[in-house]
Amino acid sequence: MVRPTMEDVAARAGVSRALVSLVMRGSPKVSDQRRAAVLKAAEELGYSPHAMARSLASRTSHVLGVMVSDLHNAFFAEVVDGLDAVAAEQGFELIINTGGRSPTRERRALRSLLSFRPAGLVLLSPVVPAADIAQAADHTPVVLVARSSRLSTVDTVNDDGERGIGLAVDHLVSLGHKRIAHLDGGGGTQAAPRRRGYLTAMASHGLPPRVVGSEYTDAGGARAVQGLLDDLPTAIISCNDFNAIGAISALEEAGFRVPHDVSVVGYDNTSLAALRHVSLTTVDQPRNEFGRLAAGALLQRVRGERDEPVRHLLHPSLVVRTTTAPPVRPA
Amino acid sequence: MVRPTMEDVAARAGVSRALVSLVMRGSPKVSDQRRAAVLKAAEELGYSPHAMARSLASRTSHVLGVMVSDLHNAFFAEVVDGLDAVAAEQGFELIINTGGRSPTRERRALRSLLSFRPAGLVLLSPVVPAADIAQAADHTPVVLVARSSRLSTVDTVNDDGERGIGLAVDHLVSLGHKRIAHLDGGGGTQAAPRRRGYLTAMASHGLPPRVVGSEYTDAGGARAVQGLLDDLPTAIISCNDFNAIGAISALEEAGFRVPHDVSVVGYDNTSLAALRHVSLTTVDQPRNEFGRLAAGALLQRVRGERDEPVRHLLHPSLVVRTTTAPPVRPA
DNA sequence: CTACAGCCTTAGAGCGCTCCAACAAATAGA
DNA sequence: TCTATTTGTTGGAGCGCTCTAAGGCTGTAG
Secondary structure, eight states, X not given: OOOOOHHHHHHHHTSOHHHHHHHHTTOSOXXXXXXXXXXXXXXXXXXXXXXXXXXXXXXXXXXXXXXXXXXXXXXXXXXXXXXHHHHHHTTOEEEEEEOTTOHHHHHHHHHHHHTTOOSEEEEESOOSOHHHHHHHHHHSOEEEESOOOOOTTEEEEEEXXXXXXXXXXXXXXXXXXXXEEEEEOTTSTTHHHHHHHHHHHHHHTTOOOOEEEOOSSHHHHHHHHHTTGGGOOSEEEOSSHHHHHHHHHHHHHTTOXXXXXXXXXXXXXXXXXXXXXXXXXXXXXXXXXXXXXXXXHHHHHHTTOOXXXXXXXXXXXXXXXXXXXXXXXXX | OOOOOHHXXXXXXXXXXXXXXXXXXXOSOSOHHHHHHHHHXXXXXXXXXXXXXXXXXXXXXXXXXXXXXOTTOHHHHHHHHHHHHHHXXXXXXXXXXXXXXXXXXXXXXHHHHHTTOOSEEEEESOOSOHHHHHHHHHHSOXXXXXXXXXXXXXXXXXXXXXXXXXXXXHHHHHHTOOOEEEEEOTTSTTHHHHHHHHHHHHXXXXXXXXXXXXXXXXXXXXXHHHTTGGGOOSEEEESSHHHHHHHHHHHHHTTOOTTTTOEEEEEEOOHHHHSTTTOOEEEEOOHHHHHHHHHHHHHHHHTTOOOSOOEEEEOOEEEOOSSOOOOOSOO
16 A cells, blocks of 8 residues: 655666656666666556655646636636646646635635645636635635636636527527516526626617516526416527426426427536427537636646636537527517 | 645644644544644644645555446536545545536546546446446456446446336326337447336337437437427437427427427436426436435445445336326327 | 653654756867 | 767656644643
């Protein structure tokens, strides 16, 4: 259970500890003969370098810390895939932990990550106050994904929610819809730009807006629809996919068919939306790209290539499935 | 950007580095006055201890490494919640990384985790060969979740899939079903015990089994159902929730209603199953409990309280929703 | 007034590694 | 031949911390 150290390898190979260090770091200035001897000894002992000792001694880190606010949400998994790809490519490793959407746990997670002295930090949709983020950013480069910030020390990567909802509105209008309601995400993370996008797009088409208060859950979507039943629009744009699925259930329970009687559009293109049983028309965020850009921005900071903040605002795209169709009822 | 060290805090508080160390570790043998001074200095400097230096010096680690085979699967998120709860309670921290269901990436993830010299390792449904696991277990305590092993050096936590499917069969039989088919998970992780549970339970009720090859996806479930259409059973037990949802879509597309014409049971009780639009009767695994038990077992090993392997086999439970009902067609 | 407990506090060694300066040996240039 | 230069190797200091053993200080007892 006690792991061998460089000293052990050096003794076994009959060389100095420094030489073993050179071999482990792949230095070219080691003779082939010694290199082979060292590698052989390392192999025999089952030696592997001690990352912490290494980074302590070298005063550098090849670790990026990733704080995922909610591990239950597959959204983040794809962002992590993007991060991982870029990090691996550039010789960095990821350590992840999670805040469970609670500021307390999240702050703990942040402290834990920072205690490993990572080269940089990626925060995925954090819920901690900006002050905590600013404090972290004092010590190490930070990039925020799915959360905006005015801090000049942090970079951000977000989707253009205003534009995303605009795509949904345009799609429905082009199908012939005029009475289009928006189920609003309330105080949720990206609710405001989405609502704004809805209002702007409706106005640009000269249509009267109709915003209904709701939330990011399927129960919320169902409830909102129940309030719409007396005066049903021909199309509904939900604040996210869960909400849309709740809306669809409530519509079907009330005897309406989707998309025949009402078209429904979601947001996020979660894996749910792709299920054939759901097959939801929705707005897709380039999640993998989020991760890639976040890693890229972070590594620029890590290498000291940039000082001014970067604000990535990515273009969402509409994925048309089978919950939208031209209206059949009088518009 | 350069972080303060203990030395800095000591200088500012006018005490020695060792005293700061005692304060940071919460030692009782420090006078209140000095303690306050040290904490104040630390606060002012924004000091936080360097986890790596600490564990290097103390030759101990309060870190548990967690390898999640697939971050996209919310199953693991709940296991992590359980792990996190127990770890936090006992003063341990989690570092997570992911293998993306690829043996190569997983091996890399394993190496990365090990390089932090964690006190122990939790592997959630790993896909690497047993030899890699054995090797890791040579260096540090390892517990496997959702994967069995015969290695005497590793503990395991699994659900009793045989029993889980048995619950589903019993439920359907008690509703009056006699023609019950099983959509099999093929070579998937827990497919074998589930199939075995189905066969055993059917036999114990004196019913003829009908196993249909399928896989753990909604497309797989749909395809399997298409092959059943000429001779439809009155109930279907899927290998997991995705498969069940695919099966339901295919049934509905073929003009059958669930549960009126066919009852369907899933497995896993994913968050999908709870959506009102889906409302799937399914078998629940105590995921949070998986995590708690895994952490518990690991910490026993870490503290050297136990040497022999432990095999936890947890009881799944049936969650009855609205996709099962008594059969109306002749059985 | 000395002795001996406590109780706090501190110096110093050392964890596994990197990196620098120094050096021996081999090669090149004069 | 002798001095440069290059190439390969090494000892030692030090990264930020913990931990042991050995202090300094009080206060009380002898």
